[in-house]
Amino acid sequence: MTQQQQEQQSFGIVFDIDGVLIRDGVPIPNATKALGLLVDQDTQQPKYPYIFVTNGGGFSEADKAKKVSKVLNHHIEEDHCMVAHTPMKTLVDKYRDNDVLLVSKSHKTSEHLAQVYGFKHFTSLQQYVEERPFLYPTKYSTFWTKGVASEYDIKKSKDDQLPFKAIILLEEPLDWGECIQIIVDIAQSKDGLLEKNFINKADTQMIDVHIANPDISYGGEFVLPRFTMGALTECIKTLYKIQTGRDLIHTFYGKPYKLTYEYAKELLSNQLKKLNHQSPPKHIYAIGDNPYSDIKGANNLKSEGWVSILVKTGCWKSEFNHPEIPADHYVNDVLEAVELILRLENKNSS
Ligand SMILES: [Mg+2]
Incomplete structure (x- = not known):
């Protein structure tokens, strides 16, 4: 031949x-x-x-x-x-000089994938909220659990953080409420540098949003399909629109x-x-x-x-x-x- x-x-x-x-x-x-x-x-x-x-x-x-x-x-x-999220490897160069928020089930998973793909600067969703617990009172407020006013243990100020340029959803997180709140917060800022009394609000979306897997649901053990990343995206889009009046610009990966x-x-x-x-x-x-x-x-x-x-x-x-x-x-x-x-x-x- x-x-x-x-x-x-x-x-x-x-x-x-x-x-x-x-x-x-x-x-x-x-x-x-x-x-x-x-x-x-x-x-x-x-x-x-x-x-x-x-x-x-x-x-x-x-x-x-x-x-x-x-x-x-x-x-x-x-x-x-x-x-x-394999094609997201191509984003490493684009965000070489900025921080990116990585979303997955745990800090450990995000850290592992960041290392495998080569993201130099990254913060996991879980790490970000732990450093700024006032962002998610549902989890961190002591008022609800102990009946006393919350004294949040704030571990990071905007001065010791690189500006964010992107939010990257690698997989569905365990706490959708936390994830939705933080993404809507960061996506309406210019840089993701949020403090208790401070947000640098943007007039147009300045943070890129990348989402692996657009599937709304998958077949689990139960007779009805189970929601996944696409469904979570719908929640984020709806609440971002309510907060800002704008449509969330985002890129989907996966089939x-x-x-x-x-x-x-x-x-x-x-x-x-x-x-x-x-x-x-x-x-x-x-x-x-x-x-x-x-x-x-x-x-x-x-x-x-x-x-x-x-x-x-x-x-x-x-x-x-x-x-x-x-x-x-x-x-x-x-x-x-x-x-x-x-x-x-x-x-x-x-
Ligand atoms: Mg299949």
Whole structure:
């Protein structure tokens, strides 16, 4: 086969994880077999480029790759795995000289991800409130618990803090009330340097807001869906509008947003280079179970070679393709999806 023919046939695969390969921490039948078709049986090295993209977050790509590798008994490299906040790595340079507020479940998680990604100056949500407890009396007021006037233990003044330039939501925090209050406070200031009797109020929004994972809800153990980051964002937007009269300007990461698909394409192109293909993949197959994220995002980029494949093993189980967001292909499971791709690309799957 000539180099030109090889280039023409270059393709990549993007797997969603939950509902496609794993459900409740257990492999979906045929998942490991499907991945086995993509590696060399002797060396176990990938024959074709593929990556894993989840809208989950709060963990590093290395941690996620390790966990998924273990469940599926299939080795996954760290740079073959994307979580919702992976494309936020590109923000490190932008905010090199400023402080950023990082929001996640704990100070420890934010600190870990800041180190992994390389954020030089950062403050976690939990740290920020602890240093300025007057901002969230619901938690820190002694009047409610002890019946005495609060004497807040203030640990930080605006003079020993770098100005904020951005708020970055990495994952849903445990205390939504605290998170909403602080984000609305900081987003209406010029610099996030808040003191008990002081806020440098802005006339227009001067603090950038970046949010990983736009999903309103996810399927939990309970029969009704559970709210997550997208729902929290709706609360923040509503209260920011009430306070300022303005719409909150924000950037979403994760599926179905373009930034995530562009980053995924870059990772696949890097793998292709290792396999001696110099140009980016001509076709990228996105296998997912969620029409509103996995399929919608790929359908939006059809003109750039993306092809969507919906499986029946996750949140969409109907006999028929989704009526409003139809995938290019609708198959039973991930094994059928991979076999279909190899057929479409004229590769022998045996
Ligand atoms: Mg899924």
